[in-house]
Amino acid sequence: MRITGGALARRPIDAPKGDRTRPTTDRVREALFSAxxxxxxxxxxRVLDLFAGSGALGLEAVSRGAAHATLVERHGPTLAVARGNARQLGVADRVRTLRADALAHLGAAVDTATRFDLVLADPPYDLSEIPTLPGLVRPLLAPGGLFALEHDARHDFAEADGLVFSRAYGRTVVSVFGAGA
Structure with missing residues (x-):
């Protein structure tokens, strides 16, 4: 895996060992960030990366100019990979890593004044709460903010409030929602 664009383009990043995570492919990240x-x-x-895994999505945003990214991952060894990637890329000062369940973090974050310009989520495709994520994330978006959700074709957001666009990349689908709906 590698960073696909920005100041850190072509720099390698590590993926967690085993099949616990399904890192977003370079091709999908490049297409998503282009869109x-x-x-x-x-x-x-300000970026929030939920279900962060290796941190590839949040680190890609930092490479492309984001001031700060918060990476939320509940699995300690996986979060350690994300933290190591931030250090290896020299951006640890612009990345906060947080060991927490992403859904619980969403609930707690709504009570703070922090708003994000971009929220990224690459949850397990079998997560039953996927259909609820756009509604849970919307209160965290700054005016004009976007939420990019990676999922598979089992989930159809064509009629969802706030959908800006949805694109399929093989079996992977990315749906992007706006703050204003």
Missing amino acids: LGSRMELRDA
């Missing part, structure tokens, strides 16, 4: 870049300014953005 996001035409809809928002990443420079100085």
Whole structure:
């Protein structure tokens, strides 16, 4: 795996060992960030990466100019890989790693004043709460903010409130939602 664009383009990142995670492929990350870049300014953005795994999505955002990324991952050894990737890339000062269940973190974060310009989520495809994520994330979005959710074709958000676009990349689908709906 590697960072696909920005200041850290082509720099390698590690993936957690085993099959506990399903890292977003370089091809999907590159396409996603290209699409996001035409809809928002990443420079100085505050980013939240839920179900962070290796941290690839949040680190990609930092490489492309985000001021800060918070990576939320509940599995300690996997979070250690994400933390190591941030250090290896020299951006640990712009990345906060948080060991927490992403859904519990969403509930707690709503009670704070912190809002994010971009929220990224790559949950397990069999997570039963996937259909509820856009509604749970919306209160955390800053005005004009976007939420990018990676999922498979079992989940159809075509009629969902706030859907900006949805694109399929093989078996992977990315649906992007806006803050204003």
